Amino acid sequence: MKKQNIIIRAVSNQLFIPIIALVILTIINLIHDPSFFRPTLVVNNAGNVVLSGSLITILDFGSELAILAIGMTLVTAASGGQDISVGATIAIAGSAMLRVICGGVARPSENAHSVLLAFFVACLVGAACGLFNGTLVAVFKVQPMIATLILFTAGRSIAAWINHNELPIVPDPKFGYFGGVIPGIPIPTTVFIALGCIIVIALLLKFTNLGLYTQAVGINEKSARLNGINPIAMKILAFVILGLCVAIAALIKVSRLSTINYSVIAKDIEMDAILAVALGGNALSGGKFNMWASILGAYIIQYLTTTLYTLNVQSDALAAYKAVVVIILVVFSAPTVRDGCGKLIKKLSPARKEAA
Numbered sequence: 001m002k003k004q005n006i007i008i009r010a011v012s013n014q015l016f017i018p019i020i021a022l023v024i025l026t027i028i029n030l031i032h033d034p035s036f037f038r039p040t041l042v043v044n045n046a047g048n049v050v051l052s053g054s055l056i057t058i059l060d061f062g063s064e065l066a067i068l069a070i071g072m073t074l075v076t077a078a079s080g081g082q083d084i085s086v087g088a089t090i091a092i093a094g095s096a097m098l099r100v101i102c103g104g105v106a107r108p109s110e111n112a113h114s115v116l117l118a119f120f121v122a123c124l125v126g127a128a129c130g131l132f133n134g135t136l137v138a139v140f141k142v143q144p145m146i147a148t149l150i151l152f153t154a155g156r157s158i159a160a161w162i163n164h165n166e167l168p169i170v171p172d173p174k175f176g177y178f179g180g181v182i183p184g185i186p187i188p189t190t191v192f193i194a195l196g197c198i199i200v201i202a203l204l205l206k207f208t209n210l211g212l213y214t215q216a217v218g219i220n221e222k223s224a225r226l227n228g229i230n231p232i233a234m235k236i237l238a239f240v241i242l243g244l245c246v247a248i249a250a251l252i253k254v255s256r257l258s259t260i261n262y263s264v265i266a267k268d269i270e271m272d273a274i275l276a277v278a279l280g281g282n283a284l285s286g287g288k289f290n291m292w293a294s295i296l297g298a299y300i301i302q303y304l305t306t307t308l309y310t311l312n313v314q315s316d317a318l319a320a321y322k323a324v325v326v327i328i329l330v331v332f333s334a335p336t337v338r339d340g341c342g343k344l345i346k347k348l349s350p351a352r353k354e355a356a
Helices: 002-012 016-032 054-079 086-102 115-138 144-162 173-177 189-207 210-219 221-226 231-257 269-279 291-310 315-333 335-355
Strands: 040-043 049-052
Touching: 016 269, 016 291, 054 189, 054 210, 054 231, 054 269, 054 291, 086 115, 086 144, 086 231, 086 269, 115 144, 115 231, 173 231, 189 210, 189 231, 189 291, 210 221, 210 231, 221 231, 269 291, 291 315
Parallel strands: none
Antiparallel strands: 040 049
C-alpha cells in the first residue's frame, strides 16, 4: 500500500516527466558518448582559460532560455495564451541597445554611450513591447497569439529600421563578457545572469502576491475581480515582465557577436520558451503554474538540442526530431495523462492482490 502511494505521488508530481526526460537523455548520452559529461579547460580566442564541452553549452544557452521561460510562464498563467513575438522583440531591444552604444555609427572607434545606459534603454523598449502586447490582450480582449503576431511579423523590420538597416559593431571587447566569459572566471556569464533572474523572481513570488494574483486571474478572471484583483493590470504586468526578460536575453544575444543579424537573431526562440513552460507540466490554458518546473524545462530543451547535435542530426532535420520528442514529452506531462496513470496503478494493485 505504501509503495502504491509513493508511485502514485511520483507519477502525479509535476516534475515527474521533466525528471524522466532528464534521465532518458542522460542514459542516451552515456551510451553514445560518455565524454559528453566531461568538461575540459581550453583557451579561447581572447586567451582566457574557459570550460568547454556539451554540459557547458547546455548551461550557457539553457540559461538564456530559462530567463525567457520565467516571463513566458507568467504570461501563460495570467492570459491563458503565449507570446510568439519574443524573438522579434529581442531583435528590437538588441537593435536599440546597439544604437545607443554605437551612437548611430556602424563602425565607431569607441562606445558613444555606456553599456549600462544602453541596457536601460533596451529594458524600456522591451517593457514597451510587453505593454503593447499586454494592452491588446487585457484591454482589447485580443487572443494572445493574435495580439503578439503583430510584433512577430513586423518586429525584425522595426529592428532593422532603428539602425537604418546597418549592422553596428561594438568596438569595446568588454561588451562580449555578457554573452561570453569574464577573464579569470571559466564559467559562462549567462549562468550568473540567469541565476540573478531566478533569485529575483523567487523573491517576488515569495514576498509579493505576484504568483497568487497571476494564478487567480488565469483560473477565473471574474472571481479574481470580485476579490479585488485587477485582471487587466495583472495581465499587462505579466507581459511587461516578459519584456524585461526579453531585454536581458537581447543583451546576451547581441553580446555574443558584438553585433546583430536582424533576420537570424533569436530565430524561433519563442517556440523553445513555450515548450519549456509546457514541458514543465504547466497548463498552456493558464492558471496554476510552477516556475521551477518551467526553468527545469528550459534546460531540458537545451539538453535535447545539444544531444541531437552530438548524435550528428543534420541542422535542417533538427526541428523535426526535436518536435517529435517534445510532443511525446509534453503529452505525457499533461495533467490528464498523469492522473490517468495514477488511476491505472490503483486499478492494477487490487487485481494483483486478488491474483496472489
